[in-house]
Every structure is written in C-alpha cells, then in structure tokens.
Amino acid sequence: xxxxxxxxxxxxxxxxxxxxxxxxxxxxxxxxxxxxxxxxxxxxxxxxxxxxxxxxxxxxxxxxxxxxxxxxxxxxxxxxxxxxxxxxxxxxxxxxxxxxxxxxxxxxxxxxxxxxxxxxxxxxxxxxxxxxxxxxxxxxxxxxxxxxxxxxxxxxxxxxxxxxxxxxxxxxxxxxxxxxxxxxxxxxxxxxxxxxxxxxxxxxxxxxxxxxxxxxxxxxxxxxxxxxxxxxxxxxxxxxxxxxxxxxxxxxxxxxxxxxxxxxxxxxxxxxxxxxxxxxxxxxxxxxxxxxxxxxxxxxxxxxxxxxxxxxxxxxxxxxxxxxxxxxxxxxxxxxxxxxxxxxxxxxxxxxxxxxxxxxxxxxxxxxxxxxxxxxxxxxxxxxxxxxxxxxxxxxxxxxxxxxxxxxxxxxxxxxxxxxxxxxxxxxxxxxxxxxxxxxxxxxxxxxxxxxxxxxxxxxxxxxxxxxxxxxxxxxxxxxxxxxxxxxxxxxxxxxxxxxxxxxxxxxxxxxxxxxxxxxxxxxxxx
Amino acid sequence: xxxxxxxxxxxxxxxxxxxxxxxxxxxxxxxxxxxxxxxxxxxxxxxxxxxxxxxxxxxxxxxxxxxxxxxxxxxxxxxxxxxxxxxxxxxxxxxxxxxxxxxxxxxxxxxxxxxxxxxxxxxxxxxxxxxxxxxxxxxxxxxxxxxxxxxxxxxxxxxxxxxxxxxxxxxxxxxxxxxxxxxxxxxxxx
Numbered sequence: 001x002x003x004x005x006x007x008x009x010x011x012x013x014x015x016x017x018x019x020x021x022x023x024x025x026x027x028x029x030x031x032x033x034x035x036x037x038x039x040x041x042x043x044x045x046x047x048x049x050x051x052x053x054x055x056x057x058x059x060x061x062x063x064x065x066x067x068x069x070x071x072x073x074x075x076x077x078x079x080x081x082x083x084x085x086x087x088x089x090x091x092x093x094x095x096x097x098x099x100x101x102x103x104x105x106x107x108x109x110x111x112x113x114x115x116x117x118x119x120x121x122x123x124x125x126x127x128x129x130x131x132x133x134x135x136x137x138x139x140x141x142x143x144x145x146x147x148x149x150x151x152x153x154x155x156x157x158x159x160x161x162x163x164x165x166x167x168x169x170x171x172x173x174x175x176x177x178x179x180x181x182x183x184x185x186x187x188x189x190x191x192x193x194x195x196x197x198x199x200x201x202x203x204x205x206x207x208x209x210x211x212x213x214x215x216x217x218x219x220x221x222x223x224x225x226x227x228x229x230x231x232x233x234x235x236x237x238x239x240x241x242x243x244x245x246x247x248x249x250x251x252x253x254x255x256x257x258x259x260x261x262x263x264x265x266x267x268x269x270x271x272x273x274x275x276x277x278x279x280x281x282x283x284x285x286x287x288x289x290x291x292x293x294x295x296x297x298x299x300x301x302x303x304x305x306x307x308x309x310x311x312x313x314x315x316x317x318x319x320x321x322x323x324x325x326x327x328x329x330x331x332x333x334x335x336x337x338x339x340x341x342x343x344x345x346x347x348x349x350x351x352x353x354x355x356x357x358x359x360x361x362x363x364x365x366x367x368x369x370x371x372x373x374x375x376x377x378x379x380x381x382x383x384x385x386x387x388x389x390x391x392x393x394x395x396x397x398x399x400x401x402x403x404x405x406x407x408x409x410x411x412x413x414x415x416x417x418x419x420x421x422x423x424x425x426x427x428x429x430x431x432x433x434x435x436x437x438x439x440x441x442x443x444x445x446x447x448x449x450x451x452x453x454x455x456x457x458x459x460x461x462x463x464x465x466x467x468x469x470x471x472x473x474x475x476x477x478x479x480x481x482x483x484x485x486x487x488x489x490x491x492x493x494x495x496x497x498x499x500x501x502x503x504x505x506x507x508x509x510x511x512x513x514x515x516x517x518x519x520x521x522x523x524x525x526x527x
Numbered sequence: 528x529x530x531x532x533x534x535x536x537x538x539x540x541x542x543x544x545x546x547x548x549x550x551x552x553x554x555x556x557x558x559x560x561x562x563x564x565x566x567x568x569x570x571x572x573x574x575x576x577x578x579x580x581x582x583x584x585x586x587x588x589x590x591x592x593x594x595x596x597x598x599x600x601x602x603x604x605x606x607x608x609x610x611x612x613x614x615x616x617x618x619x620x621x622x623x624x625x626x627x628x629x630x631x632x633x634x635x636x637x638x639x640x641x642x643x644x645x646x647x648x649x650x651x652x653x654x655x656x657x658x659x660x661x662x663x664x665x666x667x668x669x670x671x672x673x674x675x676x677x678x679x680x681x682x683x684x685x686x687x688x689x690x691x692x693x694x695x696x697x698x699x700x701x702x703x704x705x706x707x708x709x710x711x712x713x714x715x716x717x
Binding site for chain 1: 539550557564596694695
C-alpha cells in the first residue's frame with residue numbers, strides 16, 4: 001500500500017512513519033494485516049518448495065533425488081509450515097485488515113498486542129527452519145508428531161520444534177483474543193451481532209476455537225518436552241504412560257484446528273458469491289447457525305482420526321455418527337451458496353471464479369471426508385493417499401483458494417489499484433487445473449492401497465504418481481504468477497473506485513480506495 | 528479501551544491457562560475413564576472377592592504372549608502358552624525371565640488384554656507387572672500372575688489373550704553413560 005495523505009481531513013490524522021521502523025513498531029491494523037499476509041505468502045512459497053521436493057521424489061518409483069531421512073523432514077516441515085505459517089497467518093492477516101473496517105471500528109482493540117503477536121511469528125519459523133541445519137536434521141515425525149516417534153525416537157532438534165510450536169501458539173492465542181475483544185466491544189452503533197458481515201462472524205467463532213484448543217496443543221508439546229528432558233512418562237508405556245493418550249490430546253486440538261482453517265474461508269466465500277451474484281446472500285441466519293454448529297461439533301469428533309488404534313465399538317459408532325452429523329450444517333452452507341447464485345446476474349471475475357471453485361472442490365473434499373468417517377471403510381483408507389487427497393482437497397482448493405479469492409476481491413481496496421483481470425483469470429485456470437491434476441489421482445492410488453509418508457512405492461502406483469507430480473509443478477509455478485500479479489497491482493494499475501465491485505456491500509466499501517491509513521475514527525451510521 | 532472490553536479481555540486471558548490446564552487434566556481423566564470402562568485393555572490390581580468365586584464356571588482359553596520392547600535383551604516367555612481355565616476360579620500363571628547380560632538390569636512389564644471388553648472381567652490379585660523387576664547378571668526367575676476371570680464375561684468370548692511387553696527401565700549410571708559417550712567419540716574418530 002502506498003502511504004495516503006488524507007487532505008480532506010484535519011491535521012491530527014497522520015500517515016504511517018517512514019522506513020523499516022514503520023513495520024517494526026506499527027500498531028496499525030492495516031499495516032499488521034499486510035505484514036501477516038506477506039509473511040504467510042513467504043511461508044506458502046517455502047512450504048510449496050518442500051511439497052515440490054516431495055513430488056519430485058515421487059515422480060518415479062525408487063529413490064531418485066533425496067535420502068529417505070530428508071524426505072521425512074520435508075513431509076513434516078511441509079505440513080507444519082503450510083498450516084501454522086501459511087493458512088493460519090493469512091487468515092489472521094485478513095482479519096486484521098477487514099474486521100475493523102467491516103464493523104466500523106478505528107483499529108483492533110489491542111494494537112500493541114497485535115504488533116507482538118505478529119513479530120514473534122518470524123522467530124518461531126526461523127527456529128523451526130533452522131533445525132534443517134542441525135545435527136540429526138529437522139523434525140522427521142510427520143506434522144502430527146505422534147509420540148513415541150516424536151519423543152523416544154526423535155532427533156535432538158525436537159526441542160527447537162517444541163519451542164517454535166509454543167511461540168506459534170502464543171501468537172495465535174494473542175491474535176484470537178484481539179479479534180474477540182474487537183468484535184465484542186468495538187462494533188459501530190447499529191452493527192448488532194446478527195447484522196455482522198459473515199466474515200466477522202466466521203472469525204469470531206474461529207477465535208473462540210483458537211482460544212479453546214491452542215493451549216491444549218501447548219500442553220501436548222509441553223508434555224513431550226517433559227518426557228524428553230525431565231524424565232516424566234506421559235506417553236512412555238514403560239513408565240506407565242500411554243502413546244494413545246498423545247493421539248487423544250493431539251486430535252482434541254487437531255480437529256477444531258481443521259475448522260479454524262476453514263471457517264474464515266466460509267465467511268470470505270459468502271461475501272464474494274453475494275457480490276458477484278448481485279443478490280442478497282440466501283439464508284444469512286442459517287449460515288451463522290451452521291458455523292456455530294460446526295464449531296461445537298468439532299469438539300466431539302476427534303477420535304475419527306484414530307479409528308484404527310483399537311477403540312471400543314461404542315466409541316467408534318459415536319465418533320462415526322458425530323462426524324457424519326457435521327455434513328448437515330456444511331450441507332446447509334453449500335445449499336445457501338448455490339441458492340444465492342441461483343437466478344442471480346452472475347459475472348465471473350477472478351474472485352468469483354475462485355469462490356465457485358471453492359464451493360465445488362471443497363464439497364468433493366467434504367464427501368471424501370464422509371467416506372473416511374465410515375469406520376469399516378476407514379480401516380481400509382487409513383494412512384493411504386486417499387486421506388492425503390481428502391485433506392488437500394479441503395485445504396488447497398478449500399482454504400487456500402478462499403485466501404486467493406479474498407486477495408483478488410479486496411486488493412483494490414487495499415492498494416487502490418485493480419489487478420490485471422486477464423492475468424488473474426490465467427492464474428485461476430492454471431491453479432484450478434494444477435490442483436485437480438495433483439490431487440484427484442491421489443484418490444485412485446489411495447484406494448488402490450498406496451500408503452502415505454513413504455518416499456518410495458510399488459510399481460503399480462507409478463502412472464498416477466507421475467500425473468500427480470506434473471500437476472504439482474504446474475500448480476507450484478502458477479503461484480509465481482500470483483506473486484507477480486500482486487506486486488504488479490501494488491505498484492500500479494487502473495484506479496479502483498470506492499465501491500470497487502458493482503454488487504459489493506458492507507462498510508469497507510464505503511471508505512476511499514486505497515483505504516486511508518485511519519478509517520472510522522468516528523463511528524459510521526448504520527441503520 | 529472501555530470497561531466492557533477490559534472485562535472481555537480478562538475473561539479470555541483467564542480462559543487460556545484454564546485450557547492449558549485442561550490439556551494436562553486429560554491425562555488423569557483418560558486413565559480414570561479407562562479404569563472405569565476397562566476399554567484400554569488395561570487391568571488394574573483388584574482385591575480378593577469371595578462372591579466372584581464359583582464352582583461351575585464355563586471353560587475358557589487363556590493365551591499368553593510375551594514381547595520384548597526394542598533392544599531389551601532379556602529372555603522373557605510364558606511357562607505355558609495356553610491354559611484352559613474356568614470362569615470364577617483363581618489361577619496362577621508364570622513367566623520365565625532371565626537377564627543374559629553382564630550387568631544388573633531393571634525391567635517393567637506392561638500388560639494388555641484382548642479382546643478389550645474382556646479387560647473389565649479379568650481380576651488380577653497379583654501380577655509382576657505391578658512392580659519393577661531387577662535381575663543380577665545371569666540371574667533368572669519365574670514371575671507369577673494370579674488371576675480370575677469373572678463369570679460375567681460376555682458369553683461370546685471363548686478366548687482371552689493376555690500379553691506383556693517388557694521394557695528396559697534400568698537407570699543409566701554414571702559409568703555406563705561415560706562408556707556410551709566414549710564409544711560415540713571413538714566411533715566418530717573412525
């Protein structure tokens with residue numbers, strides 16, 4: 001964003017400070033939002049490069065490029081970086097930029113904590129990535145770091161991993177507290193809870209989930225730390241502990257975590273579909289209730305990740321039905337999006353293309369999730385590439401497509417310039433084709449029995465793995481185009497109007513483009 | 528920040544350590560839950576109960592499995608692989624262990640019962656798994672487990688498998704630690 005001088009305002013309004021200290025000391029929600037977004041983009045490219053190492057190795061059967069030990073480090077870091085460094089900070093960045101503008105607040109409620117919660121993140125990932133250069137290598141136990149693989153058998157760098165997870169957790173918790181306090185207390189008069197934009201609702205629920213489960217994750221890694229260094233036996237069977245307990249604690253965090261990564265996407269997509277259908281969103285209140293139900297149900301389904309540990313039949317039935325129940329509110333949401341588009345005057349600008357792709361591909365990922373929820377089927381699918389295909393369908397064309405859609409949708413407001421529509425569409429189609437070519441074949445090889453997390457595979461899986469790798473490189477390279485489009489837009493381009501999109505509604509579209517450094521210093525009037 | 532916002536903030540800041548503590552509380556909750564429901568295949572020590580003892584129990588196969596964890600060098604095996612028992616009667620089974628190494632070692636056996644819904648009906652009066660075993664170099668022993676299977680065991684269960692995994696829990700003393708470090712150092716020089 002360029003610095004904007006508001007010449008039509010009084011002189012007490014000032015623009016940002018100059019130079020690097022502007023970013024270091026900033027307490028401005030727009031600056032911090034920008035920092036989060038660029039940081040997550042950097043992590044997305046690093047995590048993506050690791051994914052390409054994985055796919056390059058899997059291009060052909062046999063060991064080609066990397067050592068198996070290094071392959072294990074790549075899958076571990078790819079998962080951790082994409083989740084904690086890519087998707088989550090991107091959503092926090094969007095929340096920083098948009099939540100105050102959408103509710104008519106001048107800034108976040110706790111601006112200094114906001115600065116802190118961002119600036120500890122680079123240190124967390126510096127620590128995590130530095131473990132690649134340590135003796136014994138980086139963490140190699142998968143992003144789910146099951147004990148005792150991550151305790152008794154872990155490389156020495158596991159302690160650095162634990163510390164970096166603590167920092168990431170602290171950052172997320174502070175960010176979440178900030179969002180809740182802002183939304184609960186700083187809404188402009190007239191913005192009642194049931195009038196809040198859905199992105200704000202989705203983040204309010206997400207923030208509560210974060211506050212509930214990130215401390216549990218911190219507890220899990222603290223127990224690991226104690227088992228490794230202080231002689232406790234939380235997860236050590238010889239000392240009376242239980243490795244299965246680790247999985248229960250981890251997934252008690254882990255399942256709400258997957259909704260943390262998708263609820264804000266629901267909010268974004270609702271806004272975009274509404275705008276480009278030029279209609280009011282169908283079923284606003286059912287959208288809110290659906291998100292609340294999904295959030296509550298997310299606390300009682302964790303054991304569907306561990307159907308094969310030897311759960312009693314009653315527990316397997318309970319977790320199976322509870323998991324399937326989530327399809328109901330999710331189905332309501334998909335229905336509402338489709339009903340919003342029905343008989344709308346649709347146009348297909350880049351954000352809308354990403355949003356429609358989200359609805360279709362996320363639904364495919366949701367359906368494979370339902371297949372995995374069926375206990376007897378899961379015994380067959382567990383730890384195969386079918387699972388990999390499932391969660392990449394909900395995370396890549398799910399969460400990440402929604403983030404890209406959000407960037408295209410709001411970047412004219414952020415930068416004051418329109419992006420290049422032709423390049424945006426090209427980026428969309430390359431990504432859309434790349435994602436499907438990468439992940440759809442993984443359903444087939446998974447159903448055929450290819451296990452995940454191995455650097456090598458049996459010959460019968462060779463063809464689809466080659467296809468998948470080609471798709472991965474197409475998807476990876478097309479993100480360089482995304483980077484180029486974003487930089488080009490920030491540098492210049494056709495000037496955006498204040499409303500930007502013909503069908504756009506909401507307070508953020510009432511301020512100038514680019515959004516002034518300070519907005520809504522006096523609360524707007526909302527009917 | 529107004530007082531309402533401060534109140535929200537205070538509540539959220541309190542919630543964070545509470546959820547952190549909840550993570551740790553899951554550990555005893557999990558153990559209590561497993562003990563009450565008996566679903567983890569875990570068997571805890573029980574007292575002698577006169578009313579469980581009956582004369583005309585039904586026959587049942589009791590199989591034993593012994594496993595050495597990782598590099599545990601002890602010889603560890605059940606004296607009998609299979610016993611035919613009756614429900615409602617106390618039996619003693621034994622496991623043979625020998626420490627074939629030239630140093631004193633301590634071991635801990637961890638039990639598991641399959642099928643897991645049999646665990647609640649398996650009553651152990653005493654078991655070597657309730658304590659650690661220490662054996663001198665070359666020493667051997669017969670380790671007893673005294674148990675009863677209650678007649679309330681579901682009818683469809685005809686066989687129970689009792690498995691033990693033996694872990695090396697010897698505290699590394701200063702001498703062995705120094706030795707291992709020396710070996711590491713030695714290894715690196717080559």
